[in-house]
Amino acid sequence: MNGFIDLHIHSRFSNDGTLTPDEIASRAKELDFRTIAITDHDTLEGVYEESIAAQKYEIEYIPAVEVTTEIRSHFFHVLAYFIDVNSCASLHLIDRLKEIRMNKNLYRVNRIGKLGLKISDELIALVQKGVLIVGPMLAGDVFRQDANNNHPLIKQMMEKSGKEAMISFYKEVIKKIDKEYEERRWLSTIEAIEIINKAAAIPVLAHPGANLFFASPEEIVVLKEHGLEGLEVYSTYHSPDQIEYYKNIAKDLNLIVTGGSDYHGAIKPKVAFGCIKINDYTIVEQLRQAHLKKM
Numbered sequence: 687m688n689g690f691i692d693l694h695i696h697s698r699f700s701n702d703g704t705l706t707p708d709e710i711a712s713r714a715k716e717l718d719f720r721t722i723a724i725t726d727h728d729t730l731e732g733v734y735e736e737s738i739a740a741q742k743y744e745i746e747y748i749p750a751v752e753v754t755t756e757i758r759s760h761f762f763h764v765l766a767y768f769i770d771v772n773s774c775a776s777l778h779l780i781d782r783l784k785e786i787r788m789n790k791n792l793y794r795v796n797r798i799g800k801l802g803l804k805i806s807d808e809l810i811a812l813v814q815k816g817v818l819i820v821g822p823m824l825a826g827d828v829f830r831q832d833a834n835n836n837h838p839l840i841k842q843m844m845e846k847s848g849k850e851a852m853i854s855f856y857k858e859v860i861k862k863i864d865k866e867y868e869e870r871r872w873l874s875t876i877e878a879i880e881i882i883n884k885a886a887a888i889p890v891l892a893h894p895g896a897n898l899f900f901a902s903p904e905e906i907v908v909l910k911e912h913g914l915e916g917l918e919v920y921s922t923y924h925s926p927d928q929i930e931y932y933k934n935i936a937k938d939l940n941l942i943v944t945g946g947s948d949y950h951g952a953i954k955p956k957v958a959f960g961c962i963k964i965n966d967y968t969i970v971e972q973l974r975q976a977h978l979k980k981m
């Protein structure tokens with residue numbers, strides 16, 4: 687059986703993806719993909735719908751998630767393949783991510799309240815549910831409250847930057863609040879890798895050559911010691927030199943080489959659907975073998 691694989695795609699279930707699982711599976715079929723993994727950020731909510739969509743278009747689907755993690759304020763994205771959505775460890779992982787988001791957002795809401803600004807009850811309810819709330823969403827809510835119209839800070843932003851006032855509020859106020867938040871903003875990379883292993887899933891470090899997520903060989907060694915099993919070598923973030931570089935590191939450390947487009951839809955227009963066509967099904971076989979060993 688022929689066909690390509692793409693192990694890094696985002697759907698609408700990621701707060702930053704735009705396609706539905708059905709649209710993803712249908713496009714994948716059209717472009718001759720045999721296997722896809724949909725790796726939404728910090729959520730497993732899409733898995734059921736995604737597996738139905740993949741069945742409909744007769745393509746293989748790997749349940750997965752991309753977890754936001756950090757070590758000493760440095761971000762790492764960790765992909766988890768063949769994750770069992772019903773296992774206690776998976777539920778624990780999603781709970782931990784929700785708890786961390788909730789604590790951070792409660793801190794933001796309190797600080798904005800202390801400035802004398804109002805936030806809607808609807809947004810506060812979302813914060814209490816642990817929903818992912820991006821900074822501009824919070825800024826937008828503050829600007830929509832009539833009660834804030836006469837607040838000196840809002841007036842000052844309006845005078846200074848007019849239409850862009852909301853963006854300025856996000857950059858000058860919310861980002862400052864985020865900086866003073868001392869607690870860990872994301873799950874620790876090592877804790878995430880350990881939980882992913884407990885969920886019988888395969889932890890893979892995503893796009894290690896991307897500027898924001900750059901991982902040095904030394905850091906990859908440490909992560910491997912804590913249970914990392916793969917390295918995303920083929921990525922739209924990587925230059926041909928970086929692909930060679932990380933392929934060699936993966937070989938030296940005996941890590942599974944994976945790859946995917948990191949397609950998001952309209953939000954990242956430069957990354958087209960199916961722009962990375964990997965024609966090596968042994969990647970899927972290695973991930974599956976590693977997963978079965980844990981069962």
Ligand SMILES: [Zn+2]
Nearest residue numbers: 752763892893
């Ligand atoms: Zn990522």
Ligand SMILES: [Zn+2]
Nearest residue numbers: 694696752948
């Ligand atoms: Zn991604």
